[in-house]
Amino acid sequence: MIVESAPDRWAELAGEILASEYRLEAELVPLPGENRNFLVSTADGERSVLKIATEESAIGALELEHAVLEHVAGSGLDIAIPRTITTVSGEAVVRWPMSDGSARLARLSRVVDGVSWCDSARAGPELLRELGRMLALLDVELARLSHPAAERTHPWDLSAASRHRPSVARVPDPGCRRDLECAFHLWAACAAPRLPDLPSSIIHGDANDENLMVANDHIVGLLDFGDCLLNPTVSDLAIALVYAMLELDDPLEAGALVVGAYDDVRPLETAELDVLFPLICGRLAASVAVAAERRHEDPDRSEWFVTEERAWRLLRALVGFEPAEARAVLAASTGAAVERDAGAAPRELLEKRKVHIGSSLSIAYAEPLKMVRGEGQYLHASSGRPYLDLVNNVCHVGHCHPRVVEAGQRQMARLNTNTRYLYDGLTEYAERLTATLPEPLRVCFFVNSGSEANELALRLARTHTGRRDVVVLEGAYHGHTGNLIAISPYKFEGRGGTGVPEPWVHVAPMPDGYRGRHRGTDRTTGEAYGEEVGRVISEAAAPTGAFITESLLSCAGQIVPPEGFLETAFRYVRDAGGLCIVDEVQVGFGRPGACFWGFELQNVVPDVVVMGKPIGNGHPLSAVVTTADVARSFDNGMEFFSTFGGNPVSCAIGLAVLDVVEEEGLQANALRIGGRLLAGLRQLEADHPLIGDVRGTGLFIGVELVRNRNTLEPAAEQAAEIVERMKGRGMLLSTDGPLHNVLKIKPPMVITAADVDMVVRSLGDELSALEALT
Ligand code: PMP
Numbered sequence: 001m002i003v004e005s006a007p008d009r010w011a012e013l014a015g016e017i018l019a020s021e022y023r024l025e026a027e028l029v030p031l032p033g034e035n036r037n038f039l040v041s042t043a044d045g046e047r048s049v050l051k052i053a054t055e056e057s058a059i060g061a062l063e064l065e066h067a068v069l070e071h072v073a074g075s076g077l078d079i080a081i082p083r084t085i086t087t088v089s090g091e092a093v094v095r096w097p098m099s100d101g102s103a104r105l106a107r108l109s110r111v112v113d114g115v116s117w118c119d120s121a122r123a124g125p126e127l128l129r130e131l132g133r134m135l136a137l138l139d140v141e142l143a144r145l146s147h148p149a150a151e152r153t154h155p156w157d158l159s160a161a162s163r164h165r166p167s168v169a170r171v172p173d174p175g176c177r178r179d180l181e182c183a184f185h186l187w188a189a190c191a192a193p194r195l196p197d198l199p200s201s202i203i204h205g206d207a208n209d210e211n212l213m214v215a216n217d218h219i220v221g222l223l224d225f226g227d228c229l230l231n232p233t234v235s236d237l238a239i240a241l242v243y244a245m246l247e248l249d250d251p252l253e254a255g256a257l258v259v260g261a262y263d264d265v266r267p268l269e270t271a272e273l274d275v276l277f278p279l280i281c282g283r284l285a286a287s288v289a290v291a292a293e294r295r296h297e298d299p300d301r302s303e304w305f306v307t308e309e310r311a312w313r314l315l316r317a318l319v320g321f322e323p324a325e326a327r328a329v330l331a332a333s334t335g336a337a338v339e340r341d342a343g344a345a346p347r348e349l350l351e352k353r354k355v356h357i358g359s360s361l362s363i364a365y366a367e368p369l370k371m372v373r374g375e376g377q378y379l380h381a382s383s384g385r386p387y388l389d390l391v392n393n394v395c396h397v398g399h400c401h402p403r404v405v406e407a408g409q410r411q412m413a414r415l416n417t418n419t420r421y422l423y424d425g426l427t428e429y430a431e432r433l434t435a436t437l438p439e440p441l442r443v444c445f446f447v448n449s450g451s452e453a454n455e456l457a458l459r460l461a462r463t464h465t466g467r468r469d470v471v472v473l474e475g476a477y478h479g480h481t482g483n484l485i486a487i488s489p490y491k492f493e494g495r496g497g498t499g500v501p502e503p504w505v506h507v508a509p510m511p512d513g514y515r516g517r518h519r520g521t522d523r524t525t526g527e528a529y530g531e532e533v534g535r536v537i538s539e540a541a542a543p544t545g546a547f548i549t550e551s552l553l554s555c556a557g558q559i560v561p562p563e564g565f566l567e568t569a570f571r572y573v574r575d576a577g578g579l580c581i582v583d584e585v586q587v588g589f590g591r592p593g594a595c596f597w598g599f600e601l602q603n604v605v606p607d608v609v610v611m612g613k614p615i616g617n618g619h620p621l622s623a624v625v626t627t628a629d630v631a632r633s634f635d636n637g638m639e640f641f642s643t644f645g646g647n648p649v650s651c652a653i654g655l656a657v658l659d660v661v662e663e664e665g666l667q668a669n670a671l672r673i674g675g676r677l678l679a680g681l682r683q684l685e686a687d688h689p690l691i692g693d694v695r696g697t698g699l700f701i702g703v704e705l706v707r708n709r710n711t712l713e714p715a716a717e718q719a720a721e722i723v724e725r726m727k728g729r730g731m732l733l734s735t736d737g738p739l740h741n742v743l744k745i746k747p748p749m750v751i752t753a754a755d756v757d758m759v760v761r762s763l764g765d766e767l768s769a770l771e772a773l774t
């Protein structure tokens with residue numbers, strides 16, 4: 001906390017310190033910048049800079065700065081730096097007690113001659129190369145130094161740039177907000193995950209255009225080592241590049257000169273080149289975000305905004321480049337191989353697909369995306385652009401989770417066989433999986449897809465009850481086989497469908513408290529929908545063998561059935577002698593946040609639970625878990641066998657998924673981050689008439705768009721438009737529900753607060769834009 005903020009009080013303090021500790025009588029001029037710095041001019045023409053720090057805790061930082069300066073000075077590096085002038089008693093740092101018991105710290109250093117880079121003539125190629133060389137030499141030197149105070153962070157720590165993301169909201173212009181969001185997103189998805197594995201060292205951390213001193217077309221000095229800290233070494237280069245590229249017509253071409261010269265001295269690793277452009281964008285984003293925050297605090301402090309306009313111009317230019325292209329340009333004159341997507345261009349793939357792949361297979365987006373890599377909650381397209389995956393619940397613990405990948409690879413290299421042999425994985429996995437379920441759900445069958453699992457669940461129920469008839473919910477989807485299409489109104493009532501295809505299928509109303517026949521979210525509504533299931537059972541010509549439902553309705557439009565629904569429905573089913581099958585293919589494994597399985601929200605225990613999608617994090621694995629009683633009925637002499645189901649590789653992967661969910665606390669993350677997202681979306685609902693309903697639990701969320709909140713006229717076109725617009729911002733959404741007007745959100749469970757905050761801000765801006773059009 002700065003107690004005395006009046007500049008003259010600081011000048012007075014500076015004068016006292018100079019007189020008492022340095023025996024200097026001098027003229028003091030406050031210097032622009034973030035620190036309390038004064039230019040000190042004595043009568044004999046000597047000039048120096050006095051820096052005063054406000055907090056006792058800054059002692060570590062000042063000691064670090066001093067150590068770095070001494071190290072650089074002793075290294076033989078041909079560059080002037082601000083050498084420390086010691087006090088008359090030989091101290092490098094003054095500790096100055098204040099009357100209130102606190103202390104100030106001060107350090108005096110020699111002025112470095114020259115003109116700052118920003119005040120010198122426009123940088124030519126030679127100077128750019130010199131910058132690269134100088135910085136690499138400095139980084140090589142600094143890599144030899146270690147200091148306990150270097151393990152710190154501060155507002156300009158590029159490895160923690162996301163701390164400034166909330167300030168996006170302070171930017172008034174929606175176009176600027178979009179560019180800024182894009183820059184932060186690139187940093188978060190393409191740089192942040194890689195940083196811990198990069199070479200790290202103490203860096204200068206602020207080789208900006210005010211700190212670089214130029215004379216006679218050469219770099220002669222480097223100022224301000226106050227931002228030194230331990231960081232990925234390449235951060236130093238990224239930061240310098242930002243300022244070197246400001247106001248240049250071809251910023252990347254110019255940047256490439258710096259990078260090439262840097263690489264000649266300190267060869268860059270491929271991974272460092274991969275993060276360079278995202279780091280540049282991150283630094284620019286931090287710079288303009290800080291300016292936006294400060295403008296909010298004090299719009300009149302012009303010294304805070306020296307770089308702002310130029311930084312915005314560069315940021316705007318850079319986010320316009322495809323990141324893969326930017327990487328290639330920046331790395332053009334380095335020794336490292338340029339990693340480009342070697343496969344076909346997206347359009348070419350699309351043409352081939354038209355020939356060889358059935359056209360009933362849909363493809364997302366007007367301009368389809370070619371994905372080349374997945375990591376965590378992000379997919380990376382061939383353009384190098386990252387996409388936040390908001391819809392894929394299959395890559396539950398994150399795309400290509402290293403632990404899951406490793407488990408599969410290890411087992412694949414050791415043994416893969418089938419369930420006719422004994423091996424540890426099968427029973428170990430069955431034990432672990434059933435431990436997540438209530439009694440008496442203890443017997444597993446493993447197959448390879450949600451459809452296979454639902455087929456098997458139907459067979460189990462039919463064998464056990466000796467009955468064929470099935471009750472399903474409107475809007476439901478349970479799989480792509482013949483039997484399952486017959487119990488999937490989402491398909492047979494949808495495009496290309498021809499209504500209820502089989503006499504043994506009976507459809508009960510969807511428990512949709514927003515637009516269904518009973519409205520509300522309370523228990524009475526839930527029970528009313530349960531009664532509907534009872535009615536359908538009693539009206540069917542044949543006795544019911546099974547009732548199948550998702551615990552949370554996905555394709556039906558991301559619906560959370562009101563409390564009491566399954567309790568009531570199950571009572572009717574069981575009273576009629578049927579079995580209750582719960583399809584957890586979409587929502588299980590902790591996604592509901594409050595519980596591991598969706599059915600637990602409804603206070604029921606099913607007879608059969610069907611699992612798929614997230615169970616193998618993308619590996620084709622699914623399971624049916626039932627009671628010993630039902631399993632016994634199924635053992636009627638006919639062997640059950642699935643060639644791949646439950647093989648050792650699948651079991652190893654399934655186990656790894658359970659481990660990760662548990663060890664990374666992903667169910668708790670779903671509750672926390674899902675809650676944050678729901679709260680943000682509900683705030684949007686208050687401001688945007690297009691939103692009719694926001695619903696969900698954990699990381700299972702739906703946003704229903706309507707043209708009119710009274711008539712509930714669906715806004716399907718707008719929903720589709722939002723999906724396209726969000727894609728343009730690097731976020732993957734899709735629509736669902738029989739009216740195609742629900743935005744579905746069910747991301748990998750590793751999604752972060754920063755991600756969902758971006759989603760809410762971006763969705764808000766796009767809704768405003770759409771609303772302005774109508
Ligand atoms: N059940 C539900 C609820 C589903 O959403 C799906 C797939 N979307 C399935 C079953 C079928 O799973 P799969 O595609 O793995 O056969």
